[in-house]
Amino acid sequence: MARIGEFFLARDDESALRVGPHRSHDFPAVPCDGIYPDDAVLTWEAQLTGAESTVRDVVPMANDGFTIFAVPEPLCMALAAAERDRLRATALVWTGAATELDDEISLENAVDLLQRLSALASSRVEKQLDLYCWYFAP
Structure with missing residues (x-):
């Protein structure tokens, strides 16, 4: 199953609704193709904070396989x-769990993704934006 998506910064939920497959935008973004990002963020949060928040849907996943959510x-x-x-x-923890979920990511790519997300998360405060993610899993 092909999965495409990206983490991105947006002003608010209304702005976040402008993104999706085959829609161009100018928001700062980090692609996350080949994974289930809603599952990934729960693993990352558990590892980085010791807790697990609820992912808030902006566009709940429906039969079309598309969703947008706000990162906790x-x-x-x-x-x-x-x-x-x-x-x-x-x-390292995530890639171990990801193989069970059929995510397609190597340890090197997982580290790279988290480093780029770290930079994106760092920039969101100064830009007064929120971190979101969209993905499409047909």
């Missing part, structure tokens, strides 16, 4: 503050 604030803060070693440890 505790995870945003933890990603922004995480150092490289912590992100690598999180990626």
